[in-house]
Amino acid sequence: MKIKELSSCLAASRLYGEGETEISDIQADSRKVKPGDLFICLPGFTVDGHEFAPQAAANGASALVCERKLDIDLPQLIVDDCRFAMSVLSNAFFGSPSNRMKMIGVTGTNGKTTTTYLIERILTDHGVKTGLIGTIQLRYDGQTYTASGTTQESLELQRTLNDMALKGVECCVMEVSSHALHQGRVKGTDYRTAIFTNLTQDHLDYHHTMEEYRAAKGLFFSRLGNVISPWKEERKYAVLNADDEAAAYFAAQTAAEVITYGIDSKANVRASQISITSKGTFFHVDTFKGETDISLRMVGKFNVYNALAAITAALLEDVPLEEIKTSLESVAGVDGRVESVDAGQDYAVIVDYAHTPDGLENVLRAVCEFAGGKVLTVFGCGGDRDKTKRPLMGKIAAKYSDHVFVTSDNPRTEDPLLILQDIEAGLTEDGVEQDSYEMIPDRREAITKAIEMASPGDVVLIAGKGHETYQLIGGVVHDFDDRLVAKDVIRGRSY
Numbered sequence: 045m046k047i048k049e050l051s052s053c054l055a056a057s058r059l060y061g062e063g064e065t066e067i068s069d070i071q072a073d074s075r076k077v078k079p080g081d082l083f084i085c086l087p088g089f090t091v092d093g094h095e096f097a098p099q100a101a102a103n104g105a106s107a108l109v110c111e112r113k114l115d116i117d118l119p120q121l122i123v124d125d126c127r128f129a130m131s132v133l134s135n136a137f138f139g140s141p142s143n144r145m146k147m148i149g150v151t152g153t154n155g156k157t158t159t160t161y162l163i164e165r166i167l168t169d170h171g172v173k174t175g176l177i178g179t180i181q182l183r184y185d186g187q188t189y190t191a192s193g194t195t196q197e198s199l200e201l202q203r204t205l206n207d208m209a210l211k212g213v214e215c216c217v218m219e220v221s222s223h224a225l226h227q228g229r230v231k232g233t234d235y236r237t238a239i240f241t242n243l244t245q246d247h248l249d250y251h252h253t254m255e256e257y258r259a260a261k262g263l264f265f266s267r268l269g270n271v272i273s274p275w276k277e278e279r280k281y282a283v284l285n286a287d288d289e290a291a292a293y294f295a296a297q298t299a300a301e302v303i304t305y306g307i308d309s310k311a312n313v314r315a316s317q318i319s320i321t322s323k324g325t326f327f328h329v330d331t332f333k334g335e336t337d338i339s340l341r342m343v344g345k346f347n348v349y350n351a352l353a354a355i356t357a358a359l360l361e362d363v364p365l366e367e368i369k370t371s372l373e374s375v376a377g378v379d380g381r382v383e384s385v386d387a388g389q390d391y392a393v394i395v396d397y398a399h400t401p402d403g404l405e406n407v408l409r410a411v412c413e414f415a416g417g418k419v420l421t422v423f424g425c426g427g428d429r430d431k432t433k434r435p436l437m438g439k440i441a442a443k444y445s446d447h448v449f450v451t452s453d454n455p456r457t458e459d460p461l462l463i464l465q466d467i468e469a470g471l472t473e474d475g476v477e478q479d480s481y482e483m484i485p486d487r488r489e490a491i492t493k494a495i496e497m498a499s500p501g502d503v504v505l506i507a508g509k510g511h512e513t514y515q516l517i518g519g520v521v522h523d524f525d526d527r528l529v530a531k532d533v534i535r536g537r538s539y
């Protein structure tokens with residue numbers, strides 16, 4: 045593609061230099077630039093990409109996209125907003141890949157990964173060639189790729205979608221984070237179905253208030269359904285959790301048809317007769333395409349919500365309800381989500397990814413429903429993230445546990461001890477007994493202490509890191525997998 049063709053995608057852009065210059069690829073990281081690439085100078089939160097234009101040029105960049113003219117002898121496309129330009133140019137360069145397949149996006153504070161996994165299973169079982177993009181991994185066409193975050197930058201997203209389309213993917217199901225919406229990472233991606241799981245506190249370091257956080261998520265629904273692409277001819281659906289009060293706000297914003305799911309409120313897809321055991325969850329579901337009973341192998345009422353969202357999305361793809369039931373009942377669980385660690389011990393050890401107050405409360409409620417003995421909770425909070433959730437999570441851990449081991453999650457650049465103190469402030473708020481919690485910064489030691497305290501029938505919940513196989517301390521990435529550490533400790537425990 046020529047730079048002048050890309051330039052024509054942005055009405056107010058100004059092109060300096062040779063318009064016939066060929067672009068072989070696009071990069072926003074100077075370290076990845078190869079000869080012939082277009083380099084986009086992104087002003088980031090930490091550094092300004094314009095500073096790396098010389099490095100990009102040295103690596104053979106054929107042209108630049110920037111917000112100000114640089115003293116570099118290369119064709120330059122000057123735009124007002126490089127981030128916006130990146131979403132438009134990437135979409136054009138990769139040939140609008142979201143128009144070549146069906147797109148289902150899932151947003152919400154908790155449950156995105158789980159819901160996408162459930163939809164992927166149902167559609168795949170139904171014979172639809174499905175792609176997945178999210179926190180744990182990207183996978184399609186029999187391959188898996190490591191994810192660098194929950195939702196990719198627009199450039200990488202369009203690259204992935206194009207690759208999916210070329211490999212015959214018919215439907216892509218992906219997580220859409222609030223960061224992604226706020227930063228325009230999914231601008232230009234044409235969704236058929238936008239799903240909302242729930243809105244509870246997280247990321248206030250970034251969004252500042254719950255109103256701003258909700259508004260960021262709202263972008264997903266306000267952009268949906270305004271135009272029906274003549275070449276795609278598909279209807280648009282906003283699938284909303286009727287039991288969450290933010291649903292009404294999103295419903296008012298969208299031009300798409302609103303379909304609801306829920307348990308407590310009237311909804312198009314509604315669950316009843318829920319019963320939860322340590323092995324799974326039973327419920328009856330009444331839908332606009334019939335009713336049935338479902339026995340999930342995943343525990344917790346929250347997983348009923350995730351299943352309802354998946355059922356609704358699948359019904360909209362015309363998958364018969366009985367097929368959906370069979371697929372859902374076959375899912376053993378999602379990596380690192382209420383995952384049992386079994387090394388032959390006579391107490392339960394569960395690893396879960398709860399890293400928000402609501403997530404922790406939900407998983408602890410589920411655990412309390414089936415625990416035959418004590419509930420022993422090991423958890424911490426990530427550094428360089430919302431600090432205000434720390435005391436809330438401390439309070440919740442104390443409320444539902446017999447003993448809490450406050451430890452480190454990914455401290456990142458923060459002092460681990462200060463994070464623990466923030467958690468302790470909430471934990472002691474309601475006057476817990478001094479001997480019902482311990483502060484152990486070393487995560488392995490905390491897991492060891494919890495497992496050593498366990499008796500038959502007890503549950504040890506290790507929350508916060510789920511599928512993660514590392515721990516970020518300072519700038520250093522250490523190997524750390526809660527499941528492997530727990531297994532190791534159980535096997536080595538002296539009885």
Ligand SMILES: CC(=O)N[C@H]1[C@@H](OP(=O)(O)OP(=O)(O)OC[C@H]2O[C@@H](n3ccc(=O)[nH]c3=O)[C@H](O)[C@@H]2O)O[C@H](CO)[C@@H](O)[C@@H]1O[C@H](C)C(=O)N[C@@H](C)C(=O)N[C@H](CCC(=O)O)C(=O)O
Nearest residue numbers: 072073074086088089090091093096193194195197221223
């Ligand atoms: C706050 C945030 O979203 N930050 C993202 C942002 O980082 P940044 O703005 O600081 O980037 P930067 O380091 O200033 O770099 C600016 C530009 O210079 C370029 N650069 C930099 C160095 C160099 O040598 N050469 C060069 O060209 C960079 O490639 C970039 O284009 O752009 C980076 C590159 O795309 C992202 O990796 C980074 O995500 C960081 C790692 C992050 O932690 N993001 C989290 C908060 C996030 O987005 N999370 C959500 C999930 C949340 C949830 O589900 O709970 C997600 O969707 O992943």
Ligand SMILES: Nc1ncnc2c1ncn2[C@@H]1O[C@H](COP(=O)(O)OP(=O)(O)OP(=O)(O)O)[C@@H](O)[C@H]1O
Nearest residue numbers: 153154155156157158179346396397398403406407
């Ligand atoms: N529907 C739900 N409502 C509340 N909590 C949930 C729900 N689903 C899962 N959880 C809890 O949240 C944790 C994370 O779940 P999941 O990974 O599916 O969410 P996510 O939205 O993808 O998270 P992330 O924002 O990190 O991508 C789970 O381990 C569980 O404890």
Ligand SMILES: N[C@H](CCC[C@H](N)C(=O)O)C(=O)O
Nearest residue numbers: 399425426429453454508509
């Ligand atoms: N997507 C979330 C994941 C948090 C996981 C937790 N282990 C942490 O590191 O804080 C975030 O980036 O805030």
Ligand SMILES: [Mg+2]
Nearest residue numbers: 156157179194
């Ligand atoms: Mg996720």
